[in-house]
Amino acid sequence: GESVGLHLPTLSVQEGDNSIINCAYSNSASDYFIWYKQESGKGPQFIIDIRSNMDKRQGQRVTVLLNKTVKHLSLQIAATQPGDSAVYFCAENRGAAGNKLTFGGGTRVLVKP
Amino acid sequence: SQTIHQWPATLVQPVGSPLSLECTVEGTSNPNLYWYRQAAGRGLQLLFYSVGIGQISSEVPQNLSASRPQDRQFILSSKKLLLSDSGFYLCAWRKLEDGTEAFFGQGTRLTVV
Numbered sequence: 001g002e003s004v005g006l007h008l009p010t011l012s013v014q015e016g017d018n019s020i021i022n023c024a025y026s027n028s029a030s031d032y033f034i035w036y037k038q039e040s041g042k043g044p045q046f047i048i049d050i051r052s053n054m055d056k057r058q059g060q061r062v063t064v065l066l067n068k069t070v071k072h073l074s075l076q077i078a079a080t081q082p083g084d085s086a087v088y089f090c091a092e093n094r095g096a097a098g099n100k101l102t103f104g105g106g107t108r109v110l111v112k113p
Numbered sequence: 114s115q116t117i118h119q120w121p122a123t124l125v126q127p128v129g130s131p132l133s134l135e136c137t138v139e140g141t142s143n144p145n146l147y148w149y150r151q152a153a154g155r156g157l158q159l160l161f162y163s164v165g166i167g168q169i170s171s172e173v174p175q176n177l178s179a180s181r182p183q184d185r186q187f188i189l190s191s192k193k194l195l196l197s198d199s200g201f202y203l204c205a206w207r208k209l210e211d212g213t214e215a216f217f218g219q220g221t222r223l224t225v226v
Contacts, residue, residue: 045217099145103156
């Protein structure tokens with residue numbers, strides 16, 4: 001079935017380095033994508049989003065890149081900090097019909113001091 | 114501002130017992146509401162979503178049901194819990210007219226014993 005998936009289940013990063021988390025999606029009709037951060041025992045928190053008519057969007061220390069040709073999404077975190085340690089999920093919206101938000105499997109980011 | 118409340122935070126229930134988890138949203142009207150389940154170390158699986166009072170869409174055949182008796186209230190239920198119902202349950206809301214990210218509650222950790 002259609003799905004959103006991640007390439008790397010765990011990513012270890014040295015504090016201060018940049019992190020890149022990847023996500024592949026299979027539904028070419030998806031029009032909106034979101035990255036969430038989830039800390040242990042808590043609900044996911046919104047990080048950044050991007051619409052399908054864009055290929056890049058920047059926030060504070062984060063950048064999302066969208067490559068619709070290969071159905072690939074990535075999240076870049078600049079100067080990774082210990083507080084960035086968490087599980088990161090990408091999610092896709094499949095349009096107005098049903099308003100469903102489907103999540104990928106998640107990537108755990110571990111920041112080493 | 115909008116807030117989402119989900120309770121209880123943790124729950125231990127015996128196999129065969131009923132379940133009722135409640136989620137309420139404040140500060141908005143006519144939100145889209147969602148129930149997700151997250152197994153340990155896994156991604157978020159969409160269980161149910163609702164676009165209005167009494168309107169429930171089920172994503173996965175299961176032992177659970179959902180109801181939306183009021184505009185900002187979403188309830189997840191089961192008549193008889195199974196061991197496989199254990200997990201972390203998350204409620205979320207979206208307001209498509211204002212933005213399309215989903216906002217999550219803090220989750221309920223359900224352990225069926």
